[in-house]
Amino acid sequence: AQRVTQPEKLLSVFKGAPVELKCNYSYSGSPELFWYVQYSRQRLQLLLRHISRESIKGFTADLNKGETSFHLKKPFAQEEDSAMYYCALSGEGAQKLVFGQGTRLTINP
Amino acid sequence: DTGVSQDPRHKITKRGQNVTFRCDPISEHNRLYWYRQTLGQGPEFLTYFQNEAQLEKSRLLSDRFSAERPKGSFSTLEIQRTEQGDSAMYLCASTVWGTQTQYFGPGTRLTVL
Numbered sequence: 001a002q003r004v005t006q007p008e009k010l011l012s013v014f015k016g017a018p019v020e021l022k023c024n025y026s027y028s029g030s031p032e033l034f035w036y037v038q039y040s041r042q043r044l045q046l047l048l049r050h051i052s053r054e055s056i057k058g059f060t061a062d063l064n065k066g067e068t069s070f071h072l073k074k075p076f077a078q079e080e081d082s083a084m085y086y087c088a089l090s091g092e093g094a095q096k097l098v099f100g101q102g103t104r105l106t107i108n109p
Numbered sequence: 110d111t112g113v114s115q116d117p118r119h120k121i122t123k124r125g126q127n128v129t130f131r132c133d134p135i136s137e138h139n140r141l142y143w144y145r146q147t148l149g150q151g152p153e154f155l156t157y158f159q160n161e162a163q164l165e166k167s168r169l170l171s172d173r174f175s176a177e178r179p180k181g182s183f184s185t186l187e188i189q190r191t192e193q194g195d196s197a198m199y200l201c202a203s204t205v206w207g208t209q210t211q212y213f214g215p216g217t218r219l220t221v222l
Contacts, residue, residue, distance in 0.1 A: 099151030
């Protein structure tokens with residue numbers, strides 16, 4: 001079965017502090033992992049995907065197959081990072097996305 | 110092209126009524142997905158199309174739900190005899206087969222009274 005777990009529903013950090021949003025997954029094959037973000041009053045949009053190994057808006061995420069994790073990190077949080085973040089997994093075939101419950105990140109000034 | 114669009118954005122209906130939602134994907138995107146999102150949860154997959162063919166349906170999609178994509182362009186999702194448990198945000202996404210990035214619409218928020 002495919003499953004994505006985001007253990008923190010809420011995360012609050014101060015501006016300039018490091019941020020780490022946790023994501024663990026369960027999948028028997030070779031998944032592709034994503035982070036999607038939803039800013040206030042905006043639609044869900046892709047933040048980054050593990051296969052591209054790039055940094056978007058200062059965020060990075062490394063796929064750890066041994067720990068089945070795909071944590072999202074940013075060294076210095078900014079107020080505009082406040083949003084809802086969803087980790088998602090896509091398997092072979094239909095390539096449908098399986099989402100975690102989401103983490104609401106709040107950056108305090 | 111302004112991205113995936115959905116209509117209506119909000120729908121309030123009474124229990125037992127039928128509702129239909131529309132999704133217009135990004136031009137030339139041959140895959141179209143429907144998801145449902147309830148409060149406090151991430152989106153859950155309902156069904157997807159490749160061109161006009163509906164290739165997979167989730168067990169979440171009861172017999173009261175039907176989706177079509179008649180010409181391989183826009184899609185409709187119909188819910189018959191709505192129940193209060195159908196209240197949710199219904200999201201549509203599209204992509205090109207072979208790529209993994211799904212582009213989401215703004216969603217249709219359904220409230221069943």
